[in-house]
Amino acid sequence: YRNLPPNPILFxxxxxxxxxxxxxxxxxxxxxxxxxxxxRDGEIExxxxxxxxxxxxxxxxxxxQCNAGGKPFNIDHVVVxxxxxxxxxxxxxxxxLRRKNRIDFDGKNRITISGVSCDYEAxxxxxxxxxxxxxxxxxxxxxxxxxxxxxIVVYPTWFxxxxxxxKHVWVxxxxxxxWKIQKEPQSLTQxxxxxxxxxxxxxxx
Numbered sequence: 048y049r050n051l052p053p054n055p056i057l058f059x060x061x062x063x064x065x066x067x068x069x070x071x072x073x074x075x076x077x078x079x080x081x082x083x084x085x086x087r088d089g090e091i092e093x094x095x096x097x098x099x100x101x102x103x104x105x106x107x108x109x110x111x112q113c114n115a116g117g118k119p120f121n122i123d124h125v126v127v128x129x130x131x132x133x134x135x136x137x138x139x140x141x142x143x144l145r146r147k148n149r150i151d152f153d154g155k156n157r158i159t160i161s162g163v164s165c166d167y168e169a170x171x172x173x174x175x176x177x178x179x180x181x182x183x184x185x186x187x188x189x190x191x192x193x194x195x196x197x198x199i200v201v202y203p204t205w206f207x208x209x210x211x212x213x214k215h216v217w218v219x220x221x222x223x224x225x226w227k228i229q230k231e232p233q234s235l236t237q238x239x240x241x242x243x244x245x246x247x248x249x250x251x252x
Contacts, residue, residue: 093124122134
């Protein structure tokens with residue numbers, strides 16, 4: 048076997064396999080990098096909108112680390128104001144090239160992206176996070192009842208079509224956050240705002 052001449056076809060075949068493997072490996076890494084950067088940019092944009100609320104006396108928290116039964120997770124943003132407590136989850140799906148860049152929410156739990164794919168996890172996740180925060184972290188009110196927390200899902204850079212009457216969860220572009228929050232009646236006293244903010248500050252250390 049040592050005297051066999053080199054087989055160029057075999058070398059070409061092996062080289063093709065190696066190049067194909069590297070191509071798909073690099074492509075996957077580039078997609079992951081693009082997805083991460085897209086999510087990061089979305090979080091930055093939402094954070095910038097929320098920071099504008101501080102001028103109105105609202106308290107804003109970012110990236111609250113949580114743990115439920117040994118399972119760690121995070122809450123993207125929390126806003127505390129006289130108008131209520133709001134848990135905000137950011138979603139940043141990729142925009143298609145040949146379809147409408149639009150989010151449609153049916154008012155229950157179904158979110159349709161660009162008229163095709165559906166996100167069934169965003170709304171339940173936001174609702175779970177809001178309930179968990181209310182039940183496990185926040186103090187009780189003077190009447191020993193839990194603070195209501197409104198879950199919100201935001202889609203930066205997307206046009207969002209959602210019924211305005213939806214109460215159990217909001218789905219919107221972050222540009223509408225300030226307007227939407229200020230439409231809510233004032234439900235917290237300043238002492239309650241301070242108490243909740245103090246607990247969240249400790250949680251966020």
